[in-house]
Amino acid sequence: MTVKNIAGDNHLSSVKNALRILRSFSMDEPEKKISELAESLGLNKSTVSRTMSTLASEGFVFKDPDSKKYRLGLSLLSLGGIVNSQMDIYRESHPVLNRLVQEVGETAHIAVLDNHEVIYLQKVECNHPVKVLTHIGKRNPPYSTSSGKTLLAYAKEEIIEAVIERGLQRFTRNTIVDPKKLVTHLKHIREKGFAFSIEEFHEGVNSIAAPVYDYQGKVIAALAIVGPKQRIQPSKMPALSKKVISAANDISSRMGYWK
Amino acid sequence: MTVKNIAGDNHLSSVKNALRILRSFSMDEPEKKISELAESLGLNKSTVSRTMSTLASEGFVFKDPDSKKYRLGLSLLSLGGIVNSQMDIYRESHPVLNRLVQEVGETAHIAVLDNHEVIYLQKVECNHPVKVLTHIGKRNPPYSTSSGKTLLAYAKEEIIEAVIERGLQRFTRNTIVDPKKLVTHLKHIREKGFAFSIEEFHEGVNSIAAPVYDYQGKVIAALAIVGPKQRIQPSKMPALSKKVISAANDISSRMGYWK
DNA sequence: CGCATGAGTTGCGCTATATGCAACAAAAGA
DNA sequence: TCTTTTGTTGCATATAGCGCAACTCATGCG
Structure with a gap:
């Protein structure tokens, strides 16, 4: 039987x-x-x-x-x-990613939320010899990366709850594993309009992400830059985040989002 | 039923x-x-x-x-x-190169474009005593070899411009040093789907190359055969180029390129 | 506005068919 | 060489996938 x-x-x-x-x-x-x-x-x-x-x-x-x-x-x-090829964000984001990578010298990628996971749609690698390896189609937990947290911050309440429900696993010293902390952290992200991760998923890897909106004003993706902590330092975050936000806004406007 | x-x-x-x-x-x-x-x-x-x-x-x-x-x-x-990510061109091209070398009796190699230069990724040598020496990792200017011209023909406009900008150096009597001539020559290559070089880089050395496509239809490499002018004669070019193109297509399809 | 048409889903009963078991075949160690 | 592990295949069984048809929504049209 x-x-x-x-x-x-x-x-x-x-x-x-x-x-x-x-x-x-x-x-x-x-x-x-x-x-x-x-x-x-x-x-x-x-x-x-x-x-x-x-x-x-x-x-x-x-x-x-x-x-x-x-x-x-x-x-x-x-x-x-x-x-x-179907995802128009793919088409629209490519030139913007290219420019951002040139400007900041770090690998950039676009990620979306799919079923409680972050999935990387596209990336443009920097030509620095030291870089962080990701690949298109890779899935990561959403609460420990800057792009994941960005997507989560603007996601529906149920999704946040479901992610917490499934458990927050510790990957590094800095991973947010306390549900309450995560919720306030996400609130901060919404207030500031961008997210960063300081060694929350991999030791020595930092990242900065900002949301991409569609024509309805819905967050449909996150744009992030990722790099070693030596290059993406906290002191440089303000300047870098401005560039990331500006690039994300650029894509949003290409997607039909007006302010 | x-x-x-x-x-x-x-x-x-x-x-x-x-x-x-x-x-x-x-x-x-x-x-x-x-x-x-x-x-x-x-x-x-x-x-x-x-x-x-x-x-x-x-x-x-x-x-x-x-x-x-x-x-x-x-x-x-x-x-x-x-x-x-698994589809490295190395694995896929090796058996095809082998077969091509057996068929035509000349050294074959795979080259890609890297920063305005042609770089040879892989080669299979013929067992003829007289052969042209290249080595894996070697870099050549892209405008004077058949593989380089093939890659250039399908490259972005900026890259072609950058190559011209850096100057076209004369290596032999036949080297193309006139930018206008190069541009029309590249157009011909795109039309015919393959390229040849008749003593344009080294005296006495001819070559034939064809593009290799990836699953998105993007040209990612060139496959070429190289040999002394006594063996790769202009009169034999049509027959040889057919074989080179067919081998290149074979690799393309292994890389996921359909039709 | 309501009728008609078409597209997608679902319950039901039948049997075609996917499964587990076990024997077999083929490698890989030892 | 023998042993062990891994993959394939024949067979019997009952599960589960199929066609049918009824039903529900949409959509279009008069």
Whole structure:
């Protein structure tokens, strides 16, 4: 007898399995074995094996001939590209990011909130040899980065509650783990119109973010610059934040937001 | 009675349906209705409806609140980003270079544009005793080699201007040193889809290059073959260029470039 | 304003089909 | 070489996905 999906789930389970398999791949673990997947997702080896061969037949995964493990396939690259091109913020923000990166000499990126996580839509890297690595599509917790906190600050009450509900995990000495502190912190962000993170997610990494508005005046994204603490120092924050805010406003106005 | 999948297909059909639905989205048709999908894929409306709700629950699609049609979701952005980061041109180009070298008997290499210079990322040498020496990491001016001219031809206007600004140095009798000539020459390259250099950088050395595209259709590298003028003769150029273009296209498709 | 048309969702019953098991095959160690 | 681990496949079973059709919303049109 199979353990049924939790009640209320009227979803196609084999499809759901396939999607969960795909989503279990990550930047850190780009290749997976059948048995690993079966183990981690609580599925039978044979189920995973068959699902993988279906995924492979449509180009969503492929078997690496060297490591003999599975990797994500080119179909996902195409589909990801379509998603990317659809977001008009992508188009509009690119030149602005470029200019900002030139001005401040730090990596800049655009992030949005998706299901209690921050997801990076786009980035432009600085050409400094020392830089902070992120990648498009990466997901981070929203309460520990400047872009995440910015998005959270302007998000609906329920989302903030849901994030707190799910628990605030400590990543560094400075991570905000006290729900009350987070709430007042978000209030400050709304008042000042920008957010910063001083080693709250990764040691030695600081960032500054500002909100991007759409034509309805809704916050739809955050623009952030990220860099090592030696370069993004607290003393430089006022000047840098002005530039970040100005760039974010620039994108907002391209999105149809008028003051 | 359902029409079964074509015999020999031992794939999970509901998963396959889901994947086919995803793949039916394209740059030109980024949003789809249930009934359209059902029609075009020969599936029942209810099947599509249920599949879509499963895909939506995992963030692979979402319903556009305005058009009320489905669009590809952010999960695909994440997964596409992972594929993208893995797709280093090194791995993908190596076997193709090998085959090309075997076919044409000349040294082949991959080059990219870096800060107004051409840099050679990778090469596979032919086993001919007489060969042209290059090495990985070598930098050359972009206006006097076939790979450099290819990259320049598809580069941004500013880069071309910057290269001209820095001056066109004469290396041989045939080096293009007239800015106007260079600009029209680059236009020709774009029209033909490949470039050649006849003793423009080193006396006695000819080369042929073609562009390599990434999944966004952007030119990210050039593939070139280099050899002594006795072997890469103008009369052989048409046949050789075909092979170079075909190899370059092969790499492009491995990088996720479709058509 | 109400009727008609079309698109999407959902309950139901049937059986096609995805699953678990276990045997098998194929690598990878030892 | 033998052992161990990992992936694939045949088979029987019952689950779960499918088509059908009724139903609900939207949308358009007279």
